[in-house]
Amino acid sequence: MRELMEERLAEPLPIADLAASASLSGSQFTRQFRASTGQSPHQFPLRLRLERACRLLRTGSAPIAEVAVACGFSHQEHLTRVMRARLGTTPAALRRAEGHPPGEATYVESPG
Numbered sequence: 001m002r003e004l005m006e007e008r009l010a011e012p013l014p015i016a017d018l019a020a021s022a023s024l025s026g027s028q029f030t031r032q033f034r035a036s037t038g039q040s041p042h043q044f045p046l047r048l049r050l051e052r053a054c055r056l057l058r059t060g061s062a063p064i065a066e067v068a069v070a071c072g073f074s075h076q077e078h079l080t081r082v083m084r085a086r087l088g089t090t091p092a093a094l095r096r097a098e099g100h101p102p103g104e105a106t107y108v109e110s111p112g
Contacts, residue, residue, distance in 0.1 A: 001033070005045045009052060009072045015041050045072070050086060053079055057091055064091045 004021055005013060018041055019029035033041045053071040056062060062070070068079035068091075080090045 002048075005048055006052075009045065009049050010070060011072065013045060046082065047086075049073060050079075050082055053083070053091070054087075057094060067091070 001018065001022065004018070015026050015030060018033075019026045022029055022032075024032065030041055033039075033044070037044055039047065049071045053067050053073070056067045056070065057064070060067070064079065065076040068074075068076045071079070073079040073082065076091075080092075084090050
């Protein structure tokens with residue numbers, strides 16, 4: 001299931017599609033997914049998107065807006081809101097904190 005989610009991070013992935021790939025109803029899939037991962041089928045891909053964005057920011061020089069869209073966020077502000085809520089920082093703050101110019105990025109995950 002993780003592979004399917006990672007392949008389709010940049011696009012919407014309805015629970016119905018995930019459930020169908022596992023030959024389950026939507027409610028069965030949601031219950032089993034939560035029991036297996038401890039997260040909802042919505043939270044898990046959001047975490048994968050954030051992980052990929054951090055990896056791209058750490059290893060690449062693409063503009064934040066491009067990283068956001070490539071990882072399935074609707075726009076740069078969406079990535080910024082999620083990163084701030086989950087990691088306590090923003091993509092731009094990560095770049096400034098590490099002394100990288102705006103075209104470069106690095107990421108150090110906050111404890112927690």
